Amino acid sequence: MKLGLLGYGKMGRAIEQVALAQGLEIAWRISRDNRAELNIALLRQADVVIEFSRPEAAYEHVMLCLQAGVPVVCGTTGWNEQLAAAKSYCLEHKGAMLWASNFSIGVNLFFALNRHLAQLMEQRPEYSAALTEVHHIHKLDAPSGTALTLVNEIIANNIRSDGWALSPTLPGPGDIPVTAIREGEVPGTHIVNWHSEVDDITIEHRAHSRMGFASGAVLAATWLHGKTGYFGMGDVLGL
Numbered sequence: 001m002k003l004g005l006l007g008y009g010k011m012g013r014a015i016e017q018v019a020l021a022q023g024l025e026i027a028w029r030i031s032r033d034n035r036a037e038l039n040i041a042l043l044r045q046a047d048v049v050i051e052f053s054r055p056e057a058a059y060e061h062v063m064l065c066l067q068a069g070v071p072v073v074c075g076t077t078g079w080n081e082q083l084a085a086a087k088s089y090c091l092e093h094k095g096a097m098l099w100a101s102n103f104s105i106g107v108n109l110f111f112a113l114n115r116h117l118a119q120l121m122e123q124r125p126e127y128s129a130a131l132t133e134v135h136h137i138h139k140l141d142a143p144s145g146t147a148l149t150l151v152n153e154i155i156a157n158n159i160r161s162d163g164w165a166l167s168p169t170l171p172g173p174g175d176i177p178v179t180a181i182r183e184g185e186v187p188g189t190h191i192v193n194w195h196s197e198v199d200d201i202t203i204e205h206r207a208h209s210r211m212g213f214a215s216g217a218v219l220a221a222t223w224l225h226g227k228t229g230y231f232g233m234g235d236v237l238g239l
Contacts, residue, residue: 001024001025001047001048001221001222001225002024002025002026002027002045002046002047002048003015003019003024003025003026003027003046003047003048003049003050003218003221004026004027004028004029004030004042004043004045004046004048004049004050004070005026005028005029005030005049005050006030006038006049006050006051006052006053006061006065006072007030007031007050007051007052007053007054007061007076008029008030008031009031009052010210011052011075011210011213011214011217012029012031012050012052014210014211014213014214015050015052015214015217015218016029017211017214018211018214018215018217018218019218022218024218024222027045027046027047028042028045028046030042038061038064040064040067040068043064043065043068043070044068044069044070046070047070047071047225048070048071048072048073048221048222048224048225049065049070049071049072049073050072050073050074050075050217050218050221051065051072051073051074051075051076052074052075052076052217053076054076054140055076055077055078055079055140055141056079057076058074058076058078058079058082059079059082059085059086061074061076062074062086062097062099063086063089065095065097066086066089066090066093066095066097069095071095071096071097071098071221071224071225071227072095072096072097072098073097073098073099073217073220073221073224074097074098074099074100075099075100075102075103075213075217077101077141077144077145077146077148078140078141078145080145080148083099086099087099087230090229090230091229091230094228095228096224096227096228096229097229097230097231098220098223098224098230098231098232098233098235098236099230099232100216100220100232100233101144101145101146101148101149102145102146102149102188102213102216102233103213103214103215103216103217103219103220103233104205104207104212104213104216105212105215105216105219105237106205106207106212107146107190107205107207107212108216108233108234108237108239109237109239110190110203110205111149111150111153111234111239112234112239113203114150114153114154114192114203115153115156115157117192117194117201117203118153118154118156118157118158118161119157119158121158121160121194122157122158122159122160124196125160126196126197126198127194127195127196127201128194128195128196129154129158129161129176129192129193129194129195130176130177130178130179130192130193130195131143131147131150131151131154131164131176131177131178131179131190131191131192131193132178132179132181132189132190132191132193133146133147133178133179133180133181133188133189133190133191134181134182134183134186134188134189135180135181135182135186135187135188135189136182136183136184136185136186136187137182137183137184137185139182142166142180142182143166143178143180144180144188144190146188146190147178147180147190150190150192151164151176151178152164154176154192155176160174161174161175161176162174162175163175163176164176164177164178165177165178166178166179166180167179167180187207187208187209187210187213188205188206188207189204189205189206189207190204190205191203191204192204216233219236220233220236223235223236
């Protein structure tokens with residue numbers, strides 16, 4: 001299988017390392033330096049495209065892949081307002097797209113745990129949720145896409161939560177406070193805390209490197225090959 005790498009920064013290079021170790025071929029690599037070479041003919045040289053770029057470029061990149069009829073795995077976050085349009089186009093034109101806020105297998109298990117805990121807490125009004133995420137200083141969006149997935153899934157699974165507020169904005173009634181910290185070269189830490197007057201229950205995922213994300217992205221690309229539809233990592237992992 002031939003992969004196209006649309007975005008060739010730190011994540012793109014980590015994905016390349018994983019893909020080559022698995023015997024996959026890299027058809028092409030597009031970075032900011034050679035973006036002028038991006039066109040539909042180039043896209044079609046790959047069996048699946050993996051897109052990790054910048055929020056302002058992701059929608060255009062994904063739509064080009066869908067228009068070229070090439071399956072696309074997208075891990076860029078921070079473009080949620082346009083995601084529904086890309087999904088609609090994919091389904092209408094029988095394309096293949098897989099988007100995830102985080103491709104780490106561990107994080108997706110963490111998502112499932114978060115959903116279950118939120119359901120348990122629906123009947124426990126003495127507990128209130130808060131979320132903290134920590135990333136490297138180069139990360140462009142805040143809160144992270146992973147944090148948004150976590151907080152939105154709490155809201156979806158707990159009727160007492162109906163919104164969120166990013167610190168330092170003061171949360172209103174029913175809002176979940178979210179704190180985004182940018183420091184050093186932290187790959188990604190996410191903490192969900194449920195607090196009561198008598199105790200705290202905390203679940204946490206701490207990434208050690210980008211390789212977990214890269215391995216998940218390559219797994220997703222292998223899984224998506226030959227399929228049509230719009231998917232997430234939950235589909236890949238049977239969650």
